[in-house]
Amino acid sequence: MTSSDRTVWDAIVIGGGHNGLICATLLAKGRRNVLLLEANAEMGGAARTEEFFPGFRDSTAHVLNRLHPEVVKALDLEELGLDLLRGASGSTFAPSVVLSKDGAPLTLHGAYGETLTGASAAEQAAWKDLRVQLLRYAGVLKPFLSRRPPEFGSRSPGGLAALGQAALAMKRLGREDMRDFLRVLLMNVHDLLDEQLSDDRLKGLLAFDAVLGSHLGPRSPTSLLGLYYRLAGEIGGAPGAQVVPKGGMGAVIATIRAAAEHAGVALCTGASVAKIVVESGRAVGLALASGEEIHADTIVSAVNPTTTLLTLVGAPLLDTGLVRKVKNIRMKGDVAKLNLALDGVPDFPGVAAQDLHGRLVIAPSPDHVERAFNPAKYGEFSPEPVMEITLPSLTDPSLAPQDGCILSANVQYAPYALKEGWETGKPKFLAAIMAQLEAHAPGIGRLARHAELLTPADIEVRYLMPGGHWHHGELQADQMLFSRPVSGWSGYDTPIERLYLAGAGSHPGGGISGLPGLNAARRILAARAER
Secondary structure, eight states, X not given: OOSSOTTSXXXXXXXOSHHHHHHHHHHHHTTOOEEEEEXXXXXXXXXXXXXXXXXXXXXXXXXXXXXXXXXXXXXXTTTTTXXXXXXXXXXXXXXXXXOOSSSOOEEEETTTTXXXXXXXXXXXXXXXXXXXXXXXXXXXXXXXXXXXXXXXXXXXXXXXXXXXXXXXXXXXXXXXXXXXXXXXXXXXXXXXXXXXXXXXXXXXXXXXXXXXXXXXXXXXXXXXXHHHHHHTOEETTEETOOBOOXXXXXXXXXXXXXXXXXXXXXXXXXXXXXXXXXXXXXXXXXXXXXXXXXXXXXXXXXXXHHIIIIIIIIGGGSOHHHHHHHHTOOOOOOEEEEEEEESSOOOOTTOOGGGGGSEEEEOOOHHHHHHHHGGGGGTOOOSSOEEEEEOHHHHOGGGSOTTOEEEEEEEXXXXXXXXXXXXXXXXXXXXXXXXXXXXXXXXXXHHEEEEEEEOHHHHHHHHTOGGGOTTSXXXXXXXXXXXXXXXXOOSSBOSSBTEEEOSTTSXXXXXXXXXXXXXXXXXXXXXXXXX
8 A cells, every 4th residue: 555646546445344344346357446444354244253152163253144146146256266155054945943841843944945844734735835926025125235225316327227127027926916915015913924824933043034124023013024135145046045054154255355365355454444535526535543644546335334334434434314314314223242162062942053154043033133122212121032053063164163052143132222220130141031032942051161251332342333233224114225325316316426335335235135236336337437
């Protein structure tokens, strides 16, 4: 890096999470000279694999359900060795097991429940019909997710194409299904499930998946959107599928990083950005915390939009209306991450050995999920939390010592701003989590050598993620599509000329999809071609 030549870089990308890496790679493949800066010592953000206890390694993101096929193709990830469908269990996709304290577990196999076991024949038939309906309705969203959101009134080819594809998807539903789609679009997930299913375990799983990562309960308006968002993703061409990658999420990040290096991106870690340098309304470079200044033709921020606009650019350079909108983005996380170092594989009664390679869910009913949400409304943690569990060392034994095992869990609800403070509340919350685990895996407490619990406040500090929110902003109707991150600026541009957004706070949102990075890179390359 040098400050002596103002044109040494065509583009500088801030943030080495997966979206930043993807955007930088595609810009470099577009024959741009690209520098990527990451404040931490390692790339990957919350998907990087880290040692949390001697010999035990895990990542905060632990299940992959939406790495978009266009990203895989554009970065040549399969040629670089990425094989999402290879796992130690030999199964193609991770099964979803709903744990039960007083009966046999219910299990969804294949790509989000292609087959269902542990339920009655009538429930299996009802689920088959509902699954088809949900996937069809989620398909209406797909044309919007993989493209830049069209501006209202825009007649650009890309915008018109996205609208046209969405209109075609709706037309294919048929008149009756189109009416039903519009009826249920903004429903809460609890009511829809009550209409069509009877098994509380299955309804609990679907309710949990709909609200995971959001400040919503199953009875909250629009909560069904979360389930559509999940099912709009795909792995290996299968909508709704999910995998526990061999090598953990860190292996996915390693392949994306290899693609960046192969494309010629200059990667720099431990480089904290203090300020985006703006001259005459145009971004021209960056000032680092070290005091160094670097210049470029284009600046891309793959970090949180609020951090980008209010901290790195600064409110005085922005319109007061935009500043107000950005300050009002809701992004206080509700999910804690638990990493357990165990002396052996825990016993979950009734769960087949091969199903332990998937994900285990404690959400026995939608009412239980709703009761878990209630305390979070008032700044309190759930005394009986719901959670998603994986045992990643079963898929990749190198993540733990011999005879050791890792338990990784996403736990709801854990409000970012706990009323009593997390210093006091964390031990109590950990005890509540362990009590839930003990009820479903008797004896697990005796196996535990170490527990690392990351609250949303901890996640904020470790990953520089404001609010500790997975998606860098709630994925709700008023913060999606045309309104992400804020209305008027949903297409990766910003009011600062040649400053673009490319992170999860942009359309279409969080999760390891890579679409914000992909869409932003396409927008930047198109803008450069226009100039």
